[in-house]
Amino acid sequence: MKTYTKTELEEILEKHYKWLQNDGGERTNLRYADLSSANLSSANLSSANLHSTDLSYANLHSANLSYA
Known part of the structure; x- marks a missing residue:
């Protein structure tokens, strides 16, 4: 699995x-x-490809994951 720094993710x-x-x-x-x-x-991640992404313990408060 690939990891990202905070800057890369931003x-x-x-x-x-x-x-x-x-x-x-x-x-x-x-x-x-x-x-x-x-x-x-x-974060607005609508329509993002999140297939098999590890989101355990991620803060998803008010995140938009529709169609992701």
Whole structure:
């Protein structure tokens, strides 16, 4: 499983947000990522690829995971 630093994850989320807004960016692909204990509160991950992603103990408060 791939792990990400806080900075890397912030960049990924920013690109995904731009993709959702049709403003460039790219759809997030966190397939097989280790996001255990990550702070994803209020993150918009709708339509992101989260297949087999480890979200154990992640903070998902107010996160949008629709169609992910």
